[in-house]
Amino acid sequence: MPITPFSRRGFLKGTAALASATALPQIATAAAHSPMTVGFIYVGPKDDFGYNQAHAEGAAAVKAMDGVVVVEEENVAETTDVQNSMESMINFDSAKLLFPTSFGYFNPHVLEVAPRHPDVRFQHAAGLWTDGMPTNVGSYFGYIGMGQYLNGITAGHATTTKKIGFVAAKPIPQVLLNINSFLLGARQVDPEITCQVIFTGEWSLAVKEAEATNALADAGCDVITCHVDGPKVVMETAAGRDCFVCGYHADQSPLAPEKYLTGAEWNWAGVYTGMVQTMLDGGTIGNFVRGGLADGFIKMSPLGPAVSDASRAQFESVKAEIMAGGFAAIKGPLNDNSGAALLSAGEALVENDIALESMDYLVEGVIGSTS
Amino acid sequence: MTDHAAQAPLALPASSRVLGQVARRAEAVVLPVAALLVGFAVFSIFLLVQGKSPADFFALTYRAGFGTAFSWQNTLSRTAPLLFAALCVALPARLGLVIIGGEGAMVLGGVAAGAAGVALSGAIGLIALPLMAAFAMIIGGLWIGAVGALRYYRGVNETIASLLMAYIAIALMNHLVEGPLRDPESLNKPSTAPLPTPLRVGDIPGWEVHWGLAFGVLCCVLAWVLIDKTTWGFAARIAGGNMRAAQVQGLAVGPLIIGFTALGGALAGLAGFFEVAAVHGSANASLASGYGYTGILIAFLARHNPLAIIPVAILLAGFEAASGLTQRRMDLPDATTLVLQGFVFVSILMSDTLYGRFKIFTPERWRTGDGK
Amino acid sequence: MENDLGLWVIPLAILGGAIRVSTPFLFVSLGEVLTERSGRINLGLEGTLVFGAMSGYAIAYLTGSPWLGVLAAALGGAFFGLTHGLICSLPRVNDIAVGIAIMILGMGLAFYFGKPYVQPVAPDLPSINFGWWSDVPQVKAALRVNVLFLIGAALAFGMWWMFRATKVGLIVRVVGDSTDAARAMGLRPALIRTLATAAGGAFAGVGGAYLSLFYPGSWNEGISSGQGLMAVALVIFARWNPIACFGAALLFGGAGALGPTLQSVGISEGYYLFFAAPYVLTLGVLIATSSPSRAMTGAPGELSITK
Numbered sequence A: 001m002p003i004t005p006f007s008r009r010g011f012l013k014g015t016a017a018l019a020s021a022t023a024l025p026q027i028a029t030a031a032a033h034s035p036m037t038v039g040f041i042y043v044g045p046k047d048d049f050g051y052n053q054a055h056a057e058g059a060a061a062v063k064a065m066d067g068v069v070v071v072e073e074e075n076v077a078e079t080t081d082v083q084n085s086m087e088s089m090i091n092f093d094s095a096k097l098l099f100p101t102s103f104g105y106f107n108p109h110v111l112e113v114a115p116r117h118p119d120v121r122f123q124h125a126a127g128l129w130t131d132g133m134p135t136n137v138g139s140y141f142g143y144i145g146m147g148q149y150l151n152g153i154t155a156g157h158a159t160t161t162k163k164i165g166f167v168a169a170k171p172i173p174q175v176l177l178n179i180n181s182f183l184l185g186a187r188q189v190d191p192e193i194t195c196q197v198i199f200t201g202e203w204s205l206a207v208k209e210a211e212a213t214n215a216l217a218d219a220g221c222d223v224i225t226c227h228v229d230g231p232k233v234v235m236e237t238a239a240g241r242d243c244f245v246c247g248y249h250a251d252q253s254p255l256a257p258e259k260y261l262t263g264a265e266w267n268w269a270g271v272y273t274g275m276v277q278t279m280l281d282g283g284t285i286g287n288f289v290r291g292g293l294a295d296g297f298i299k300m301s302p303l304g305p306a307v308s309d310a311s312r313a314q315f316e317s318v319k320a321e322i323m324a325g326g327f328a329a330i331k332g333p334l335n336d337n338s339g340a341a342l343l344s345a346g347e348a349l350v351e352n353d354i355a356l357e358s359m360d361y362l363v364e365g366v367i368g369s370t371s
Numbered sequence B: 001m002t003d004h005a006a007q008a009p010l011a012l013p014a015s016s017r018v019l020g021q022v023a024r025r026a027e028a029v030v031l032p033v034a035a036l037l038v039g040f041a042v043f044s045i046f047l048l049v050q051g052k053s054p055a056d057f058f059a060l061t062y063r064a065g066f067g068t069a070f071s072w073q074n075t076l077s078r079t080a081p082l083l084f085a086a087l088c089v090a091l092p093a094r095l096g097l098v099i100i101g102g103e104g105a106m107v108l109g110g111v112a113a114g115a116a117g118v119a120l121s122g123a124i125g126l127i128a129l130p131l132m133a134a135f136a137m138i139i140g141g142l143w144i145g146a147v148g149a150l151r152y153y154r155g156v157n158e159t160i161a162s163l164l165m166a167y168i169a170i171a172l173m174n175h176l177v178e179g180p181l182r183d184p185e186s187l188n189k190p191s192t193a194p195l196p197t198p199l200r201v202g203d204i205p206g207w208e209v210h211w212g213l214a215f216g217v218l219c220c221v222l223a224w225v226l227i228d229k230t231t232w233g234f235a236a237r238i239a240g241g242n243m244r245a246a247q248v249q250g251l252a253v254g255p256l257i258i259g260f261t262a263l264g265g266a267l268a269g270l271a272g273f274f275e276v277a278a279v280h281g282s283a284n285a286s287l288a289s290g291y292g293y294t295g296i297l298i299a300f301l302a303r304h305n306p307l308a309i310i311p312v313a314i315l316l317a318g319f320e321a322a323s324g325l326t327q328r329r330m331d332l333p334d335a336t337t338l339v340l341q342g343f344v345f346v347s348i349l350m351s352d353t354l355y356g357r358f359k360i361f362t363p364e365r366w367r368t369g370d371g372k
Numbered sequence C: 001m002e003n004d005l006g007l008w009v010i011p012l013a014i015l016g017g018a019i020r021v022s023t024p025f026l027f028v029s030l031g032e033v034l035t036e037r038s039g040r041i042n043l044g045l046e047g048t049l050v051f052g053a054m055s056g057y058a059i060a061y062l063t064g065s066p067w068l069g070v071l072a073a074a075l076g077g078a079f080f081g082l083t084h085g086l087i088c089s090l091p092r093v094n095d096i097a098v099g100i101a102i103m104i105l106g107m108g109l110a111f112y113f114g115k116p117y118v119q120p121v122a123p124d125l126p127s128i129n130f131g132w133w134s135d136v137p138q139v140k141a142a143l144r145v146n147v148l149f150l151i152g153a154a155l156a157f158g159m160w161w162m163f164r165a166t167k168v169g170l171i172v173r174v175v176g177d178s179t180d181a182a183r184a185m186g187l188r189p190a191l192i193r194t195l196a197t198a199a200g201g202a203f204a205g206v207g208g209a210y211l212s213l214f215y216p217g218s219w220n221e222g223i224s225s226g227q228g229l230m231a232v233a234l235v236i237f238a239r240w241n242p243i244a245c246f247g248a249a250l251l252f253g254g255a256g257a258l259g260p261t262l263q264s265v266g267i268s269e270g271y272y273l274f275f276a277a278p279y280v281l282t283l284g285v286l287i288a289t290s291s292p293s294r295a296m297t298g299a300p301g302e303l304s305i306t307k
Helices: A008-020 A025-033 A051-061 A080-093 A103-116 A144-156 A173-189 A208-218 A231-238 A268-280 A309-324 A354-358 B003-009 B014-048 B054-067 B068-079 B078-094 B102-119 B125-154 B158-178 B214-230 B231-241 B243-248 B253-280 B289-302 B306-331 B335-355 C006-039 C046-063 C066-087 C095-117 C137-142 C148-166 C167-177 C181-185 C189-213 C227-237 C244-262 C271-275 C277-289
Strands: A036-041 A068-073 A095-100 A123-124 A135-142 A161-168 A194-199 A225-226 A245-250 A260-266 A288-291 A298-300 A341-343 C127-129 C144-146
Touching: A008 C046, A025 B078, A036 A051, A036 A080, A036 A268, A051 A068, A051 A095, A051 A245, A051 A260, A051 A268, A068 A080, A068 B306, A080 A095, A080 A288, A080 B054, A080 B068, A080 B306, A095 A103, A095 A231, A095 A268, A103 A135, A123 A173, A123 A354, A135 A268, A144 A161, A144 A173, A144 A225, A144 A245, A144 A260, A144 A298, A144 C006, A161 A173, A161 A208, A173 A194, A173 A225, A173 A268, A173 A354, A173 C189, A194 C148, A194 C244, A208 A225, A208 A231, A208 C006, A208 C137, A208 C244, A225 A231, A231 A245, B014 B054, B014 B335, B054 B068, B054 B102, B054 B306, B068 B078, B068 B306, B078 B102, B078 B125, B078 B214, B078 B253, B078 B306, B102 B125, B102 B253, B102 B289, B125 B158, B125 B253, B125 B335, B158 C227, B158 C271, B158 C277, B214 C046, B214 C127, B231 B253, B243 C046, B243 C167, B289 B306, B289 B335, B289 C095, B289 C167, B306 B335, B335 C066, B335 C095, C006 C046, C006 C066, C006 C144, C006 C148, C006 C189, C006 C227, C006 C244, C046 C066, C046 C095, C046 C189, C046 C227, C066 C095, C066 C189, C127 C148, C137 C144, C144 C148, C148 C167, C148 C189, C148 C244, C167 C181, C167 C189, C189 C227, C227 C244, C227 C277, C244 C277, C271 C277
Parallel strands: A036 A068, A036 A095, A095 A123, A123 A135, A135 A288, A161 A194, A161 A225, A225 A245, A245 A260
Antiparallel strands: A260 A298, C127 C144
């Protein structure tokens, strides 16, 4: 990188050199005890009952730690806006660890800013880091498809119409894995169950989400879950249509206490406090960290009052299998919903299988299409 | 008033003619600046009512928007799309047309640039980049030009039509980047294929700001020349004063309307090109980020004067660049910037009523030997 | 599966969607009819709608009464309408531009003050079940009609009667058709337009309260997807006739339900394009009903957008 008039870093380095040259002991002590600033950036409101709230709950847990100052920004667009927010947190708040939490922040924005600040750590939620990318950037993610699989088991027990519904934002691999897992979980209860999916096309679009939920209810679905940024509207609308609901991202049980079966939640509080502690202890966070239920990356909402004893028993036993490790929700024999074979008997994709991250199909029993 | 000012000077001595000109120009500067300050004042009262300090707010905004070299870089890096978006409003405004759907042209221009980049991925930058930019401009120009055509041939209100077309454009963009134009490798964020390095627009040497800024400033200057110094611009201003009268006098209103709207759309398309080639590296849903709407405010603040757009865009970009710091330090919601923009916008429009009200700004006031 | 209605789901869903989604369109367009009939256009109703959604939700949450929320939304809307009306009463101020400014201000204030209310759950407005006669849950659901929808329908007819047969209606129409004629009759056009804009704003505020208090029934910053602006276009389509506004609002509500419903019966190719249906429909209708040469039938003579 050429040295430019706009490079503040050069100036800061100079100042630091000067400070160390004069080496006043008081300053050194103060520096050792000055708290570390951790920045969180959200793409939407941080109390959306969903994606952003899940991250904000993690931030709240970090805030409670000693020796840490947390700064946050909401509603930051996936444009130069987020580059500015990161730069601003680094330059004005001396942030040493940043959590730009939205998927679309990574490429190009994190990759653009990170090389300019080798002394700052960037942690991004998604498995996007690969070899050759800046080493001060890390990716972390959880196998939340397993949570949707468990959701599916409670849904399979709760449905009487044998039709369950899924309100999805976009047909991308993560979402498709959740849809497929939800159905396959339900089919553990009854292989006749089908799952209707409706794509809204946007991560956050209240009226469309409500209309999609109503369309699912009209089509006869009686258990509904979703993958959108803020599940509040879906949960409330579905419960209003007398459907059971399974949550996603965060705990939505207060929105439909009677109808809420369970939910697949991120457990960022544990993950983030761990990462911050590693930094405080002078350690290095891995560039590529991921985990599932067993690793505390995801968790399930407490089972709701509508969950039957049989449902609870199966839920707990499958959960125990997943906790034990090596569990595969996607396993053969398996066809996609056009009838083409995906996996033959004996083949299985375990939760950390890399093939799951490029999923481009809906499995047999899912009504909907990926395009 | 324009006619009067154009004819009267012939009979006057040079000094008072100059003074009169200065007075008229001064009005165009003093009133908007005063309105801006009134907007800030109302916003300050709003903050005081919330128990927040306006002094802190403006100090932080200055610091994060303009106070350091880094702040300037932040501000300038978001100025480029605003310049183009504002021109997309300001050019048609010369004809009295209120176009508020520049966002649509920008988004589709970005998609066009991304798609062209994929098609030209083997070519060298010197050839491919101008072609990509041209394609973005053509698509953007057609999109907003269609609004002008609808206005001229069908009498469809351009404000509403442009806005509806912005919604349609965003739906079309989503359809294209998730369907026909999607790069199969773009797994969780559907996008067109990433542009190869030679097809990326870099930074202005010595700055950490991409070339879009330089082209934006250049386009503002060229637009000013077009409006102020050419017969086209003159004809547009006549037509903007009274469309029907201009038509009766035999002015080719149709080509003017379609030409100016298409030009505005082409510039918005160019903004989309820079967003893709300089910032994102591929076309995806992030293109719809609201620059087109901020552009409306900038154009009105600049009173549709292309040269005035430059400082106004920098000012607003500075406020937006600083919004993060005020959010973090003063615990203000991110919508604070929007509230400030709203107050300033209302104040600027109210000042429209004051033009010509103050004698000090009229050339007559400065006429010598006129008894004054 | 007795609840499987096959393709009958489509018309039923469109009917249900029309009833559910149309109410904000209806209120905003009725408000805009009143404003435009007086000779002004208020493009700021989108901002008013969003502010109404926020204030309605906040007040309903704080007081526990959704109707107080509706009242608050109406008052907030009237305030923005009044602001627009007063500013436009100044000479040489462009009502379209002021509308855009009011839109930004309304959204800004709604987002600013709405932050603490994104998460809490406010009580919903009540609805009346007109589907009691049917055993089919889809029919029951489609005919669960909110009280505000009925009020809106009644208002449409009431406003139609007002313009036809009352003195107030006549005054608004005269002011809208010719400022000079109104002055000759001793009327004060600026005052009447300001009042009409304020009343129109109140209507739009109520439309917003419907969004946050009934359907989709929650407050967040993306609650409106341009309904306030589309309603303005819808007024032109409806030829400034309140009853036609009612029909147009139903049509738009139904168009909005089309995309998800088609997916639910298996038509899912290019769903973005289906989602754009309401916008394409509005534009198509505008193109079809506008004319470059003659003034539009039913258009108020003083209206800037049709001049």
